Amino acid sequence: MTATPHSASILLRKLERFGTFSEVERRAITELPVTxxxxGAGQDIVRDHERQSHCCLMLDGWASRYQVCSRGKRQIFSFHIPGDLTDYQSLHLPANDYSVCTLTSAIVAFIPHERLHELISIFPQIAVALWRDAHxxxxxxRSWLVGMGVRTACEALAHLxxxxxxxxxxxxxxxxxxxHLPITQGVLxxxxxxxxxHVNRVLSELxxxxxxxxxxxxxxxxxWNDLTRYCDFDPSYLHLVPQIAEA
Amino acid sequence: MTATPHSASILLRKLERFGTFSEVERRAITELPVTxxxxGAGQDIVRDHERQSHCCLMLDGWASRYQVCSRGKRQIFSFHIPGDLTDYQSLHLPANDYSVCTLTSAIVAFIPHERLHELISIFPQIAVALWRDAHxxxxxxRSWLVGMGVRTACEALAHLxxxxxxxxxxxxxxxxxxxHLPITQGVLxxxxxxxxxHVNRVLSELxxxxxxxxxxxxxxxxxWNDLTRYCDFDPSYLHLVPQIAEA
DNA sequence: CGGGAGGTTGAAATCACTCAATTAGAGTGG
DNA sequence: CCACTCTAATTGAGTGATTTCAACCTCCCG
Incomplete structure (x- = not known):
């Protein structure tokens, strides 16, 4: 464990998609104290039902939120890539309803809750950016719910x-x-x-x-157009502007 | 359309589950100006991709968030009962990725975004309560994702x-x-x-x-215990304390 | 070279869907 | 009060999607 300044700049880059910040706000984010x-791959970062004192920011590698049901099956809720906060829920609720684990070897930054609470209370613009990210x-x-509820397996996979x-x-x-998609078919x-x-069969069909x-x-x-038409993908829910380069 | 004071007290009652408020904060919530x-049943309150200027608070009746996919099938994302805010996402994002419609005849209160933004910026405790509700x-x-992903149809319905x-x-x-469950099997x-x-068959099996x-x-x-054991229901994710009375 | 994890394929079984017909219930107009 | 109508609930039969189980392959890493 080492503390390095400026690791949180990846967080700044992400949050700046959701608002513009003053120089002071920028500095406040990049100078967050992180651990x-x-x-390694497959390690738990956050465990179900536990109380956290830090938020986890992905710096490198992939992670996922998941839950394991009583019959031993795992449901993955989300994938997290560098720049993502995996568990801002822990900032406001006493216990998580999910675990978080790495899917690849990864580098993560832990940010103390108290510092994030300070940040939010001092800089409303940052709070708004966090709100947006959470939304x-x-x-x-919801998009995954649509995938499992109304889309065929092929469409759901293509949409994801x-x-x-x-x-x-x-x-x-x-x-x-x-x-680069560094996860196995089993994870998908x-x-x-x-x-x-079935994922294997669907992949070969596609x-x-x-x-x-x-x-x-x-x-x-x-x-890109064929693909998005095929699976009815409308990126607006991500609130990012995709810069699709036609190959 | 009429404006009535104190309709927002139902919102206060809900938010007080997530924090204790001062008298000033309580008043600020109950005195929100509402329309x-x-x-009637089946009417849209919020429409997909549109920008909202108000948040919608359910006073009476049920509503749901939903999306209709290109093949015409509908996926419902959530059910809303009196006290619920159906679209606080619109407070922070320019467009919704879902519609909201009533499932029964209903009475709803529209609260201007600007007033909610004021409330949040003046009273951090209220902002925290809204965060918790959003989480x-x-x-x-996520619980619905587990239902569709790993639970059987019987278990998923029982869990819901x-x-x-x-x-x-x-x-x-x-x-x-x-x-009282005022919705049809088709909505479920x-x-x-x-x-x-299939919902019909599952209901009759249960x-x-x-x-x-x-x-x-x-x-x-x-x-209650038989039911929760059957569908592996753990209410902690709702962050409410159920007062189950054994019949 | 061996072991293990992940990928691939086939066959049978199961779950859930569609289509279609029937029943039940609530509301409406005569 | 009774037909009429509409919507929701129910049931059966056949179909399709996806799972499970099992075997086998492939590649990477030690």
Missing amino acids: IRSL VDAAIS LCELYVKLEAAGLAANLRY ADALGLSNV RTRGIFTLSNHVLQIHN | IRSL VDAAIS LCELYVKLEAAGLAANLRY ADALGLSNV RTRGIFTLSNHVLQIHN
Whole structure:
């Protein structure tokens, strides 16, 4: 564990999507005291039902919120990429209803709740940006509900991969309709409420249909418009402006 | 449309679950200027992609957030009962990703965004209570994700009915393991991602198993512990304390 | 070279859907 | 008070989607 200044600048970059800040506000965010930790893949960061004293900011790698039901099956609620706060809920509620684990090896920054509370009370603009981020998070959950409720397995998977493209692109981690997807088919299955066998079949069907190709953890989208039309993807719920470059 | 003072006291009652307020704060909430409207069943209150200037507070009746996909199927995201704010997201984001409609005839209060923004900026305790309410809302979405992803149709339906019991009880609208459920099986189906035919079969299976009885829109739970054990219901995500009276 | 995790494929079984027909109940007009 | 109508609930039969179980492959890493 080491404390490094300016690690929180990745948070600033993210929050600036949701509002413009003064120089003072910017400095307040980047100078948040953080504790950096390097974690292996598959490690829990936050555990269900526990009270937290810190919020967790992803600096590198992927993580997910999830819950394991009594029969042992896992439901993944969200994927988190660098710049994401994984558990701002813990800022306001005494206990979490989910766990958070890394999906890859990762570097995370823990920010003390007290400092975030100070930040919010002193700088209303920052509070608004956090509100917006939280609302987008909720909108993503709703989008996943649509996927499981009304979309076919193919459409749901395609829609999720669109969503990840737009998020990654906004974070500077994807371009040219291609990105690194460092998770297994089993993880996708747990997110979509499908079996890993079926995710495999769905992926090969989408490959056959020429919609995209996923191999060696690299996703290559062939045509953005075809893909979004196919799965009825409307990025407005993410409140990001995708800069789609037609390949 | 009429403006009535003190209609917002139902909002106060709800928010007081999430924090204690001073007399000044209480007054500020109850004296929010509201516009009351009486609506029939099945009317839209908020429409997808539109910008709102007011938040909608349920005074009487039920409403739901929903989205209709391109193939015409509807996914319901949440149910709202008296005391609920249906769209605080509109306070911070320029456009909604869902619509809101009444499920029964209803009375709703519209509160201007500007007044809510004032309230939040002047009274941090009220802002915290709103944060908490928003987080519980997100936790409910996650719970529905678990229902569609890992639970069987029977368990998911039973779990939803548990959730509604706890919410209604906290609002003083249910007691003695019984409540009025003023929605059709088709609405339940759209919430659970099932067909209305299957909801019907699942209901009759649960009735046969003696878990609960739903007839004439009255739900009677036979034994709370049996029910919660059956569907793996843990109410902690609602951050309410259920006062279950064993029948 | 061996082990293990993840990916792929096939076959059978299950869950839930669609389609279609029937019943029940609430409201309406004559 | 009775037909009429509409919506919701119910039931049956057949279909389709997805799961489970099992086997096998592949690749990476030690």
